[in-house]
Amino acid sequence: MRLEKRMQKAVQQSQQGHWTSLESALQRSLTWSEIWHMPPLRISFLIRAVYDLLPSNANLVWCGTKDDPICLLCQGKQTTEHVLCTCKVAISQSRCTW
Template identity: 70%
Template sequence: MIIDEIKNKEDSTRVQKASSSLSKVSDQNKNIAIQRSLTWNDIWHMAPLRISFLTRFVYDILPLNANLVRWRKKDDPTCPLCQGRQTADHVLSSCEVALSQGRYTCLGHKNS
């Protein structure tokens, strides 16, 4: 029963985190994200490194400056591009400098 409660709490935390991340994306991008839902078959056919990245993103254990400071591996949590706090949400969707330079699109593909 305790394990089920902990799982439910973790699930609700992940849903809240995902919801807050989606709120930062424009309406057009929300529609794309909603239309593209992952199935078990999609996950099964993903490359192992992509699965590793997604898992580390969900659990907020990517080696970004904010986490490196938290883990006492670095002193400065700022983004090298805009001097904002470098978190996963910041890197993937809210760094204004990266957006203005076209470093990524709504689908996460780097522009060349």
């Protein structure tokens, strides 16, 4: 619980919460062995996330399936990056796990 409160405070403070953005994330290389042992749905998710093919509101607008790219939580533009890493409301409510 205490960690969650610190996380919420860090996200709310733009300078201190800067480390929560995607740009500051560490690069991680997966080995073929790790990929080979992953469940197929996880591999599919990773590939679609890397190539920005997940059904975010921005992608659904681009496909013509949806009219509005707005995130329902924070009213920002809901892109794949936004959903997975940068929605401050989702992070502060612990909806995302890193």
